[in-house]
Amino acid sequence: MFALSILFVAAVASALPFDQLTKTLPQDVAHIGLDEEAGEYVAYKLNGEVYGRYPVTSGAQAITKxxxxxxxxxxxxxxxxxxxxxxxxYADDNWGTGSRNIVTNPSEYLDRPAQVCISDEVVQLNFDKDPVCQSHTTTTEGKLVGTDGTVAIGVNQGFTTDTSYTVSQASTLGIDSTLSVKIGIPEVADVTQSYTISTSVTNTLSSTFDVAYNDLSIVTVTMKAPEGQTCTAKAETKTCNLSANGTIRYLATGWVWFNYDSKTQGHYKWAANIDNIITNIDDRSTTSKFSGSMSADTHTAYEGVCA
Incomplete structure (x- = not known):
């Protein structure tokens, strides 16, 4: 009781917006009633016990980015x-089956978010088949850099890729939303190194997004050119195509409001926490799938030749 009193006093002093307040509540707070007459949120545990009452933020809502x-x-x-x-x-059992509206992110209380989020920190790319590769050689001439016949030749070294992927199956959550995603590219021997890159994906069937990466650097080869000869650098480039695919999980989180036409259990409006009531994430998530052909250029060996 003492700890609860301290929490209540702190809430009164700061009048936290709803989304900030809920972060301070324990895991077993599963629903919150809106006491519009008192201007308070009433937090309830899963067992129906009142956890605490907190003042509704007045005026403009302070929205967390x-x-x-x-x-x-x-x-x-x-x-x-x-x-x-x-x-x-859960709503039927706790507040009855009376006439009600289902609401998320109500305009008058924008600080009570219901969101859909990409649940994986990194979405791993998968390759369907072995890569198909071709190698070719490029020749670069050197430039004189000294009076003693010294020449410098710049040679590209490293890896580049610029690939477009298409959404082949859209999630039923987050439809049409464009969200940031980190794509993890696994290492394929002699083709690509392992790396992670950020991009934006729109959850719409047949929408496309790009994944580009470039770690090319120029290695300077310095050579002494014999009199009457021209020096060049020959570099090998391997171009590989890989059929790739990935799956993005969209996860529902936050609060859904059940707004009753008649007062029930003391309130008209009740917010139910998605995370605490639907505990199995498979029951509150769906996936989208994407695929594409990844093209990778790897600049490998080089040698200088004078002739």
Whole structure:
């Protein structure tokens, strides 16, 4: 009780916006009622016990900047979750089956977000088949850099790729949203090194996005040219094509509001926490799939020749 009193006093003093307040609440707080007459949020544990009451922030809502990997979750999309029946039954059991509206991200309380987020920190790319590669040689002439016949030749070394991928299956969550994704490219011997790159993906069927990487650097070869001879550098470049694919998981998180036409259990409006009520992430997530042909250029061996 003493700890609860301290938390209550702190909430009164700071009047935290809803999204900041919920971060201070324990895991077993599963739903919150809105006491509009008192201007308070009432937090309840899973067992129905009241955890605490907190003042609603008045005036302009202080919105926490959303991560680029997250977007708004609509009420329609929330009801597409395979675990929606769990959330809906929770509302029925706790507040009744009376006439109600399902709302997410209400305009009058923008600090109570329902979001869909890309759940994987890095989305790993998979290769379907062995790479198909071709090698070719390029020749670069040197330039005189001294009176003693010294020449310098610049040779590219490293790896580049610029690939376009197409969404072949869109997620039913986060439809049309464009979110930041980190794509992990695995190492393929003699073709590509392992690296991670950020890009933006739109969750729409047939939409495309690019994954580009460049770590080319110029290695300078300095040679002494015999009198009457021309020096060149021969460099080998291997170009490989790989069929690649990946899967992005979109995960629903945050709060869904059940707004009743008649007061139930003391309130008209109840917010249910998606994360705490639908505990299996497979029940509140769906995936999108993408594929494409990755082309990689690897600049490998070189040698200087004078003739």
């Amino acid at each position: 959303r991560d680029s990997t997250c977007g708004d979750l609509s009420a329609e999309q929330a009801q597409q979750m395979s675990g929606w029946n769990i959330l809906n039954k």
